[in-house]
Amino acid sequence: MTDCLTGCAESPGDFAARLLAWYDRHGRHDLPWQKDVTPYRVWVSEIMLQQTQVGTVIPYFQRFMARFPDVHALAAATQDEVLHHWSGLGYYARGRNLHRAAQQLVDQYQGQFPRQRQALEALPGIGRSTAAAILALSGGQHEAILDGNVKRVLARHRAVQGWTGEAAVQKRLWALAEYLTPAERVADYTQAIMDLGATVCTRGRPRCDACPVADDCLARAQGLQSSLPTPRPRRKQPLRQVCMLIIQGPQGILLEQRPPTGLWGGLWGFPEVASVAEASGWCQAQLGGEPVRHEAMEPFVHTFTHFRLHITPVRVWVQNPAGGVMEAVGRVWYKDTAQAGLGLAAPVTRLLNQITQEDGEINGSHGEMRNAG
Template sequence: MPEFATRLLAWHARAGRHDLPWQRPRTPYRVWLSEIMLQQTQVATVIPYFERFTARFATLPDLAAAPLDEVLHLWTGLGYYARARNLHRAAQQVCEQHSGQLPSELEALSALPGIGRSTAAAILAQAHGQRQPILDGNVKRVLCRHRAVPGWPGETAVQKQLWRIADALTPAGQAADYTQAIMDLGALVCTRARPRCADCPVSADCLARAAGSVADYPQPRPRRALPQRRTCLLLLRRADGSVLLERRPPAGIWGGLWSLPQYEGDLDSLSEWCRQRYGLLPGALQAGDGFVHTFSHFRLHITPLECPVSPADAVLDAPDRLWYNPINPPRLGLAAPVRRLLFA
């Protein structure tokens, strides 16, 4: 066993995380669900979502059989909603193609929606004990510092180098423990800010620490200015307090979620737009306080526009529109800014 792994496993036995909810029991389904939720999201944030999810969808077939709206409803607030849509699609494919059991081969598992090479490897290592190197964000940071790997980890050449290092360091045995250990090391000790090098079990031969350059690794993604976009979200409200919602297209921002209607035209044309699109007659318009919602690739400046409307029946003809009453809300997945406006 590589000395790196020996020291890491000894540290994990005394200081690692052993009581995470997906470790009790550590089934392929629960490990898969946790790995998807943990993508770009911290453990403390994920735990309550994981517990609610597994309480409702105890098994993979339960998830596959559920309406997408309910899946997105339980995901609301966790962000990166493509993960939830892919999770649902993958569960359905597993039921259709693999008799309801997640594949135990890397290639077949990686072929499912939302499961990349590292996620598949983590599932197989933790749920089946297979020797599979992983390379999630925490592991990239650990390896970049330990081996002083230059460049941004998102670059193809840097990724290839990190995969070679990860493979060389992964032991033949104790796959589940090692996988959890190296993820824990990045999450608890070799953190992005203020790493605790004095507590690190592999600091003795860490090249970045020896050079006094831990903060320089991993090197950041080359900076670029985020584009700025603007939109209005319409709170078209009936007399009973309910507002009109529309389901977003499956692809794109907030894909598959329910959102307030977006309007980006001239305010003088809003009344005619509402008449043509919804058959509604808007009343007096009132603008609310604007705010900014930041996506990974742009910033969206949102202005809420409150507007009483009548009559209300015409919009019910469309399958992807509904009247949503925040006092007695249906179980739907809502875009975060919409939830903010409805429940402020």
């Protein structure tokens, strides 16, 4: 008899059994967050793994755990320090939400993770799938997850048409995820279906010959592996433009802290203007004088999920900025060996490294660089 949900005669237990047998032999068992498993370690790994490959996450996770070994250490840290350890990982709202959620966990739950999915979902940055993953992976609770890898496996196995971001498609996939999640070995099954999507049922060139559930995969039977899941409707990415002022004075390079929300929220970066022509005016208004000289560097494009940012870096040398320039909250003079704990956006780090590599140690004397020797 064909089940009305799965569209096949297969039982959910059969799907899980095949997947678990494959996982026992071929799954990933040595990832850092699979050792000394706690809700905290699972949570941090799940947040880091959003939109980010495992290979990229591993060194960040290890450094993060070394500095913030538990939720109390994370809650007690400053946002600057948290974002510094997040620098380069991207999607910085994840780091800010992680910090805020840690503080709420300490304040409201004495640092303990609630065992109810809805309570976890109420914390900043934790959605339904992440909350379920925390409970399933750390405690074996019967919760279904639906991250990007799982969506791909289920959309192909059941030939679910439509972009997975659509509400109706999401509802269908959630129903499948809940139906197929077994009552036993929930943690292993959860890791197994994620591993299957990450290593076998991949976005490009899925290895169907190695898949434990390929025999009744509808996408494979219909030759739809390359077209499922249905891609997101393409939208032209808008191009924004900005000039970053790399202002170099006697004490180093001027950095400003960005507002707590929005693009690169809470990170440190260069002052920004709309065009190169505004560089001198900005210095006059903010530093109390004209720059000694300025020159534009090679522009480049930094790509975000929804838009591209065309960045024109402008190096600006100043000699004697007004004394009040540093009275503004959220400004520092940066040197390559100082302020090591600041959270910096990737383009800012790139430009600071470029300046150091090309010219040597940052030194603002007379608006020039001194070679480090």
